[in-house]
Amino acid sequence: MKYFIILFLFSSLTYSQEGGDKVEYKYKKEEYFDFDALEVQGQLLSPGDLTSNADKRVKFQIKNFIRKDFDDYIREDLIDIH
Amino acid sequence: MMKKIFILFIFQFFSINVHASYNKAAKAVSQKKYFVASVYLKRAIGRTSGKKIASLMERIVPKTGIYAFLDLSIKDLNKMGSSPVVNYVKAKKMFFLKKDKQAIKYFSKVSKGSNFYLQSLLNLASLYEINGKVSKAIKLAKKCVKLSSRGARVSPSKVRGVTAAFRAYIHDTCEILIPRAYYKQGKIKKSVAHFKRIDSRSYQFPHLLFNSSWPYFRLKNYNRAVGRNLTFQAPLLDNYFLPETEFVKAITYLRLCDYDETIKIIQNFDKNVRKKLQHFQKSFDLKTNRSFPFLDYMKTRKKKKKKYKKDFISKMYDVLAMKPGIKILEYHYKILKKEEKKTKLSDKRAFRSAKADFVKFYNMYIKVKFVGFAKEIIRVSNIMSEMELDIYTYLKNELYDKKNKKKKRRRTSKELVYNYKRKRSQHIYNFEGEFWADELGNYIPLIESSCKGKKAAF
Numbered sequence: 154m155k156y157f158i159i160l161f162l163f164s165s166l167t168y169s170q171e172g173g174d175k176v177e178y179k180y181k182k183e184e185y186f187d188f189d190a191l192e193v194q195g196q197l198l199s200p201g202d203l204t205s206n207a208d209k210r211v212k213f214q215i216k217n218f219i220r221k222d223f224d225d226y227i228r229e230d231l232i233d234i235h
Numbered sequence: 236m237m238k239k240i241f242i243l244f245i246f247q248f249f250s251i252n253v254h255a256s257y258n259k260a261a262k263a264v265s266q267k268k269y270f271v272a273s274v275y276l277k278r279a280i281g282r283t284s285g286k287k288i289a290s291l292m293e294r295i296v297p298k299t300g301i302y303a304f305l306d307l308s309i310k311d312l313n314k315m316g317s318s319p320v321v322n323y324v325k326a327k328k329m330f331f332l333k334k335d336k337q338a339i340k341y342f343s344k345v346s347k348g349s350n351f352y353l354q355s356l357l358n359l360a361s362l363y364e365i366n367g368k369v370s371k372a373i374k375l376a377k378k379c380v381k382l383s384s385r386g387a388r389v390s391p392s393k394v395r396g397v398t399a400a401f402r403a404y405i406h407d408t409c410e411i412l413i414p415r416a417y418y419k420q421g422k423i424k425k426s427v428a429h430f431k432r433i434d435s436r437s438y439q440f441p442h443l444l445f446n447s448s449w450p451y452f453r454l455k456n457y458n459r460a461v462g463r464n465l466t467f468q469a470p471l472l473d474n475y476f477l478p479e480t481e482f483v484k485a486i487t488y489l490r491l492c493d494y495d496e497t498i499k500i501i502q503n504f505d506k507n508v509r510k511k512l513q514h515f516q517k518s519f520d521l522k523t524n525r526s527f528p529f530l531d532y533m534k535t536r537k538k539k540k541k542k543y544k545k546d547f548i549s550k551m552y553d554v555l556a557m558k559p560g561i562k563i564l565e566y567h568y569k570i571l572k573k574e575e576k577k578t579k580l581s582d583k584r585a586f587r588s589a590k591a592d593f594v595k596f597y598n599m600y601i602k603v604k605f606v607g608f609a610k611e612i613i614r615v616s617n618i619m620s621e622m623e624l625d626i627y628t629y630l631k632n633e634l635y636d637k638k639n640k641k642k643k644r645r646r647t648s649k650e651l652v653y654n655y656k657r658k659r660s661q662h663i664y665n666f667e668g669e670f671w672a673d674e675l676g677n678y679i680p681l682i683e684s685s686c687k688g689k690k691a692a693f
Contacts, residue, residue, distance in 0.1 A: 212625060212693070213621055213622050213624075213625035213626075213693055214693070215486050215489065215490065215693050218482075218486070218618055219449070219452070219453065220449045221419070222415070222418065222419040223415040223418065223419070223446055224364070224365045224419075226415070226442060226446070227361045227364060227365055227412065227415060228361070228365060229607065230361065230408050231330060231357075231358055231361050231362075232560070232600070232603065232604075233404075233558050233559065233560030234354050234357060234358065234404075234405070234408070234560065235300055235301055235302070235327070235560060235563055235564070
């Protein structure tokens, strides 16, 4: 039995070697990928917008910087009066 | 018996010595050595009658200024009794300590006939305005304007080149206080009307230009708001630089959606002012509490004027040098120098003490001004940086906004800001290398709104 198994393995090896011709690999010059055709099972067919959500803009409000009075200038003037 | 004589002798000895300082002060005044007198007089407080001290102080302060007595505590000042000059010194001390209510109390006590009454009126009006009693402030300011126009007395009095200028400065400061007070009350149109009344020859003309740009902005008269601040580019006002003028220009253009111009102003401010600030702070040791010898520096600068470039430090110095406050300090300094020559050896120590007090006040006064200026630059710069960042964010969002992708914003040359009206006969003058002095402050640039069809984003 042992001899039969060894013989079988040896013969299968020799067969594969005999059957294989010199393989020439040829690569394609162009390759086309159809991404539109890629479908994923589910409700969404394609990924959504890949950009991150824009952060909520911290708005510069002019009204926060409108002068309410001139107290600092008035105080400054008094420093000049000795 | 011997004991009684001994006790009487001790009593007599100390009572003579008690009046020694006062007597020395009185003698120094008679010899016109006022700074020396001020030192002896301070030593006499609590030992001599307050009335006598106050009376002598009335003669000393017009020559030395109030600086000699500002280091006294209120307790000591109270020992002097009530007199116009004592009340004025107390009030001024309270003002510098930011104790406004007490300052108001003492300013109110300065009597009408005194040389310090006019400046007390100005101080009172200003402090009432700052502390919310605006109607009262306006009333007092109008009284101040009236009295100063009629040639009311001020201290120092009868000094050529100083008294008249100081009186005029008080007049102009009282005058500009009125529209500022109306602005605080929210009476914007009234504020504008009062700003318009002020003469362009006023000491407060540069501040008038800038201050009035705010009510114009609030009234949406953007042309005038910008025009007022553009006047600082005129040769006559070349020395003046108020950081907030750039801010007002920037927000005006921002309101009109002219983002390019806004960013140009911000970047120009950053390049020509903000970046030079560190050098300015380092040059004058502004970040520390250490005293800087400004008196010597100002003297050196005066002699070597041509050596210094016309940067904003030069401008700040030049503007400061023109103020009556500095002129009065210089007047007292001249008296100090004259007195130094005729001071005897016995009075040298007292004189040195008086001189040290004066120099300390001078240096502190200039430092306070410069520190204030530096802080103002930082404040304005920080706000403008925030503004610039937000403009870029807004513009970026506008670019990526799908709705506005294809539409191009068009500027129409014919669209003007709505409340600007020009008659057909009036020309738009381009002021290439020229300006009309009598038109100063009335220049109105032709500004177009770029916000066509859209509400201003800021």
